[in-house]
Amino acid sequence: MQRFVWALIFTLLLGCRLFAQGVLVTCPKSVHDFGVIKEKAGKVTHVFQIKNAGKSPFAIIEVTTSCGCTATKWTKQPIAPGKTGDVSVTFDPEGRPGKFVKSATVFCTGMKRGYQLRIRGTVESEEKK
Numbered sequence: 001m002q003r004f005v006w007a008l009i010f011t012l013l014l015g016c017r018l019f020a021q022g023v024l025v026t027c028p029k030s031v032h033d034f035g036v037i038k039e040k041a042g043k044v045t046h047v048f049q050i051k052n053a054g055k056s057p058f059a060i061i062e063v064t065t066s067c068g069c070t071a072t073k074w075t076k077q078p079i080a081p082g083k084t085g086d087v088s089v090t091f092d093p094e095g096r097p098g099k100f101v102k103s104a105t106v107f108c109t110g111m112k113r114g115y116q117l118r119i120r121g122t123v124e125s126e127e128k129k
Contacts, residue, residue, distance in 0.1 A: 023110040024054035027117065034121030037093055045090040048117050050106060052079040058108045063087055066103040069096060070119070074106070089119055097125035 032046040052058060057080050063072040069092045075085030089104045099122050105114035 023056070023058045023108055024052070025058075025106070025108060025111070025115045026051045026053045027115070030116065031118045031120065032089075034091070034119065036122045036124050039093045039095075039097055039123050039125045041093075043090050043092045044121075045088055046119060048087045048089065049084045050075075050079070050087055050115070051084045052081050055081055056110070057081065058110050060085060060087065060106055060108050062107045064105045064107070064114070065089075069093075070102045070104065072104050087117060089117060091119055091121075093123040097123050099123075 027048055027050055030048070032048070034044050034046070037044055050060070057078045059078045060074045060076075063074050065072060071090045071092075073088040073090075075087075077085075079085040087104065087106055089102075091100070091102060093100075099120070101118060101120040104117045104119075106117065107114045
């Protein structure tokens, strides 16, 4: 119960901080699970929809990744209040068998901190014959 209370307080404080910055970024699903993917099948991509839940427009100015095996593309035009933009995250499984969790951090105008997106899954290597 105490853990729940602390988690609630932390969530409220974080939400207040983002709102106080004038920018409120939301994503209906900030984690995507690719499940099991084949190493030799090539790169996999997921497109996250970023919503402007604030009262003023913002632009995505940069998206950084936790690993060189992950690449991103994003909406370059400003996102108006109530509208959405896309952040595409591509993972290259070649030479990376096993479970993976990678992050992409979205930085927008008017925000001091980034908004984190995650991809995860398991890379199945080709069995030797």
